[in-house]
Amino acid sequence: MAITDKIYVKNHQQLASQLETSFPKGAFKGATLDILFQGEGLAKLDEATRERVLDFAEDFLDCDCEANPHCGCAERKFISYLLELREQGMGPDAIVDVMSDDYMLYAYPGDVLSFLDNSVRTLEAVETLADVDGRDDVAEDVQQKRQRLL
Numbered sequence: 001m002a003i004t005d006k007i008y009v010k011n012h013q014q015l016a017s018q019l020e021t022s023f024p025k026g027a028f029k030g031a032t033l034d035i036l037f038q039g040e041g042l043a044k045l046d047e048a049t050r051e052r053v054l055d056f057a058e059d060f061l062d063c064d065c066e067a068n069p070h071c072g073c074a075e076r077k078f079i080s081y082l083l084e085l086r087e088q089g090m091g092p093d094a095i096v097d098v099m100s101d102d103y104m105l106y107a108y109p110g111d112v113l114s115f116l117d118n119s120v121r122t123l124e125a126v127e128t129l130a131d132v133d134g135r136d137d138v139a140e141d142v143q144q145k146r147q148r149l150l
């Protein structure tokens with residue numbers, strides 16, 4: 001399962017009752033994207049929540065794809081966001097705190113940790129392939145990227 005399947009909406013019950021409808025707890029579930037982040041219920045949310053919902057929509061759902069918000073861009077952008085936080089030196093707990101402050105989302109720190117480990121391993125594999133292929137420039141780029149995640 002991708003990390004984006006393990007990102008949840010904070011105060012989910014409370015938001016559902018403000019919107020007077022139900023939606024899944026997973027932030028990237030299709031119905032959550034439709035109802036919470038693109039829905040017409042924004043006006044029903046309290047101000048603090050509304051701001052964060054709008055921030056999320058602006059930062060992750062702003063692409064022009066025809067399938068928006070179900071095109072996969074949101075997931076890709078969110079993964080970059082997580083990796084950027086890691087590059088700034090944050091550990092899993094701090095990353096969860098920041099996503100909660102920024103967007104009212106949460107994840108389990110253990111899931112974030114596995115995601116970061118997997119990212120590093122994927123980059124290691126790419127680096128090895130690039131080395132084998134004699135693509136030194138690529139190998140070097142990937143190595144630098146990987147080191148920023150450690």
Ligand SMILES: [Zn+2]
Pocket residue numbers: 063064065068071072073074
């Ligand atoms: Zn898109």
